Amino acid sequence: MGRLRIGTSGWTYPEWRGVFYPPGLVQRRELEHLADRLPTVELNASFYALQRPGNYPSWARRTPPGFCFSVKGWRAVTHEHRLVDVQDALADFFASGVLNLGEKLGPVLWQLPPSLRFDAEVLARFCALLPSTTTTAAELAAFRAAAPGATSPAGVEERPLRHAVEVRHRSHENPELTDVLRAYGVALVTADTGGRWPLLQEQTADFSYVRLHGSPELYVSGYDDAALDDWAQRVRAWSAGGRDVFVHFDNTMAGRAPFDALALAQRLGR
Known part of the structure; x- marks a missing residue:
């Protein structure tokens, strides 16, 4: 079995x-x-703006x-x-301090806009730029x-750096998509969005990345026992061959995300 990490997308919500x-x-x-209850979280602030370099070691220390x-890549x-x-x-x-997370840095998530159509050449050029x-x-x-306090190349311990891409335009339902991502070892995100955007489950890297946004109501709906059983079965299958799996619940608006994450972890013996 690969390593399973189940958590939430962000943590600062009034509803919680x-x-x-x-x-x-x-x-x-x-x-x-x-962090006392779940082993992982998505950093969302990094999507909206470059963070101060000191934010990252502060989060790591806590x-x-x-x-x-x-870490969600910059928009x-x-x-x-x-x-x-x-x-x-x-x-x-990367100069903004992301690497200051050190050994606690997990995959970098690149969420594409819903209006961005699939273009194999554009995607391949982008993947080729991503540092491994x-x-x-x-x-x-x-x-x-680099901003003051950012990690210099001399101060970085070499570790693999994983990347995942979440697509949202229907044109990405194309076999060429998986060919490109596999060529560069980039994970295709499996995203449950209540049917609003594609649910793609092809595995293109040595790890799996899952985002559960809520179904049927995006960002709001919780997952019932049957749905959690279904996702537990999929996660178990993806990890069976040694693939690490990251699952992040993004149904945050009604406060369900952390409870659903704990329930899925319990089903998987975590």
Whole structure:
């Protein structure tokens, strides 16, 4: 069996307070509360803006050994440049302090906009730019003026760096998509979106990445016992051959995500 990591997408939600988070828990302790119960979380703030370099080691220090942060890639790469001419934006992203997570850095998630159609050549050029190790990411970052406190190439311990791509336009339901991603070892995200966007389950890398956004109501609906049993069966099958699996619940708006994550983990003996 590969290693299973089941968690949530983000952790700072008013709807969780007094429900998942105990009444009176101060907001700055919410990450610690979640990390005591789940082994992974997606960092979403990195999608909306480049973070201060000191944020990343702070998040790492506040979580226990073995905890893992999946990091959502900066939207300038995916939504503004739409994967074209993105070397500088990629460099800025990695220069912003992402590598300061150290051994707690997990996969980098690249979420494509719903309007972005499949283009095999564009996707292949993008995948070719993605650094496959932390040291190559640091070397890429060094081409740009890093913010004060960002990790320099000399200070980075070399580790593999994984990438996952979540597609949303129906044109990606194309066999060429998996050919491109397999060629570069990039995982195709399996995303449950209540039918709004494609549910693709092909495995294209040495790990699986799953995002459960809620069904039938996006970001709101919880998963009942039958649905959790079904997802547990899929996750178990993907991990059976030694593939690591990352699952992040994004049905955050009604506070269901952490409870669904715990329920799925229990089904998988975690």
